[in-house]
Amino acid sequence: MIKISIDKAKCIGCGACEAVCDKTFGLKDNIAFVKQQPKALTCEKEASDSCPVNAISIK
Numbered sequence: 001m002i003k004i005s006i007d008k009a010k011c012i013g014c015g016a017c018e019a020v021c022d023k024t025f026g027l028k029d030n031i032a033f034v035k036q037q038p039k040a041l042t043c044e045k046e047a048s049d050s051c052p053v054n055a056i057s058i059k
């Protein structure tokens with residue numbers, strides 16, 4: 001099973017993850033959160049790569 005997590009302490013709320021992959025990532029109070037865990041990876045890796053502070057991990 002895929003598990004996406006966001007290190008909220010690292011997140012700077014830039015919105016890149018949401019811009020790249022808004023089915024999985026959202027922003028609330030300028031901190032990213034996982035809307036729902038994906039069944040299969042589509043844009044999540046790209047979102048992780050686009051994060052300037054490496055706050056997104058995919059397992």
Ligand code: SF4
Nearest residue numbers: 011012014015017051
């Ligand atoms: S790309 Fe990274 S820093 Fe930007 S909102 Fe998403 S998790 Fe936060």
